[in-house]
């Protein structure tokens with residue numbers, strides 16, 4: 715279906731993926747590629763409203779099943795309204811998170827059964843799968859130190875939860891094989907981006923659509 719390229723960035727909170735997704739989008743834009751940068755949950759009017767519900771610490775009573783379905787709802791709107799049309803017209807989509815976050819957070823973190831997660835992800839993504847997914851990996855304590863803003867509802871779960879999420883990402887990378895690329899994000903921003911750029915060059919070098 716898709717003619718463009720779809721690259722997603724994943725990792726625990728504070729790993730730097732938003733910075734690297736934005737930087738990659740900027741670099742691609744400079745070489746004349748049409749780039750659409752999105753964040754999941756978010757990047758559409760409805761998905762941003764759902765994001766606010768999901769992250770508001772006041773919504774502490776949210777059941778894990780409600781949480782799962784809200785992430786999928788936000789993603790379905792994002793895929794339908796932005797991602798799918800962009801890929802169809804040949805653009806590059808760079809996503810700050812996509813369905814692997816659900817596998818790691820709601821599966822690994824909240825312990826929702828993997829078979830539900832997989833089905834929910836298929837529905838929420840409208841079957842759209844990234845061509846390449848970076849997992850920016852670093853120790854939980856270092857990620858917590860790097861987080862600048864006040865903690866949202868998910869971040870308030872703390873380091874033990876983040877540890878489960880990190881483990882789930884690493885297990886996912888083992889299971890998924892070539893779609894995923896684990897990057898050591900414990901060094902400087904420049905070191906980390908150099909690794910990202912090298913993988914992009916190897917995978918997609920020369921091809922712009």
Ligand code: TMP
Nearest residue numbers: 727754755785811812815816819868869
């Ligand atoms: P962000 O702050 O990286 O944009 O992500 C918002 C939070 O939502 C972050 O703590 C990770 C969490 N999240 C999930 O728990 N499940 C998901 O499917 C997604 C996309 C994000």
